[in-house]
Amino acid sequence: MDNFRATPLPAYQRIAAALRDRITSGELAGGERLPTEQELTEEWGVARQTVRNGIAVLVSEGLVVARRPLGHFVRQRENMLYRPQGESRDQPASPEMDRFCQQITEEGRKPSQTIDVSLIHAPPDIAQRLQVDPGTVVVARRRVRYINGEPVNINDSHFPFHLVKDSEIMSPADVARGTNQALADLGYPQDRAIDEIFTRMPTPEQIRRLGLGPGTPVAVHYVTGYIADGTPVRCTVNVLPSDQHVIVFERKFERTWS
Known part of the structure; x- marks a missing residue:
């Protein structure tokens, strides 16, 4: 968390970067649901809109897909x-x-x-x-x-x-x-x-x-x-x-x- 707050990027970009790392490392596997907005809000101590903006970055990159009302999921890739x-x-x-x-x-x-x-x-x-x-x-x-x-x-x-x-x-x-x-x-x-x-x-x-x-x-x-x-x-x-x-x-x- 200290490293998260020390990074000189907007909070939503830091959240996107942290989740991106979890996805690329395999910690969050293809098809797995991301933590809920509430869970991410509590984890990083930010407003819910900030979390939403961070997730939106990953959606725009094609790493995450929205499946309402279930939440956001890591995109399943079968090349x-x-x-x-x-x-x-x-x-x-x-x-x-x-x-x-x-x-x-x-x-x-x-x-x-x-x-x-x-x-x-x-x-x-x-x-x-x-x-x-x-x-x-x-x-x-x-x-x-x-x-x-x-x-x-x-x-x-x-x-x-x-x-x-x-x-x-x-x-x-x-x-x-x-x-x-x-x-x-x-x-x-x-x-x-x-x-x-x-x-x-x-x-x-x-x-x-x-x-x-x-x-x-x-x-x-x-x-x-x-x-x-x-x-x-x-x-x-x-x-x-x-x-x-x-x-x-x-x-x-x-x-x-x-």
């Missing part, structure tokens, strides 16, 4: 390994499971997803990558993926309408063999892809779809697929909350040294 190179992996043996489902099931967790298909006017980022004019009608397959019922990432794929308008890509159901193979079967096998990864704060729509807490940045992974003549036929946008993902790259070296 998902995200492999950008995973698109080249073989499909799972079970046709009802996509790559994501296979990965999560092998980890002993329950995967699920929602799929929505619609025609949209291409926003500038998609139009640029598909090499069409902004506002051009394209097909959007929008997915939110879940682990144990909690949303973990967004996977939205966009296609030129004239390429896929009569295909199963237009159906809001899982494509067992994958949309890449479906494109190939339509006569548009992808020859290469360009990956771009950005880190930034999420848009309001992404916050809504993923149920993100305040102060949670995201990684945005664009994958643009091209056929052999250089025509883009697909642009997928993956949105990954930073507190739920570990991005893992695997590379194989060609020996060029002696």
Whole structure:
């Protein structure tokens, strides 16, 4: 307590720092409830509003979530390994499971997803990558993926309408063999892809779809697929909350040294 009062920070920041230390050290584990406002008020000898301000700092950092009327809880973190190179992996043996489902099931967790298909006017980022004019009608397959019922990432794929308008890509159901193979079967096998990864704060729509807490940045992974003549036929946008993902790259070296 003496160290607490001696620190030249506002009291609410000192409370936030002390609770943060308890969380990062594991003293307060994921899913555990924080002491009540009354308990913290008595512990530190401050006003209740000061305690609330300190907890609000941790909420904004994504360390703590409010579950009214139960109180505040340490955010449970179950990181998902995200492999950008995973698109080249073989499909799972079970046709009802996509790559994501296979990965999560092998980890002993329950995967699920929602799929929505619609025609949209291409926003500038998609139009640029598909090499069409902004506002051009394209097909959007929008997915939110879940682990144990909690949303973990967004996977939205966009296609030129004239390429896929009569295909199963237009159906809001899982494509067992994958949309890449479906494109190939339509006569548009992808020859290469360009990956771009950005880190930034999420848009309001992404916050809504993923149920993100305040102060949670995201990684945005664009994958643009091209056929052999250089025509883009697909642009997928993956949105990954930073507190739920570990991005893992695997590379194989060609020996060029002696």
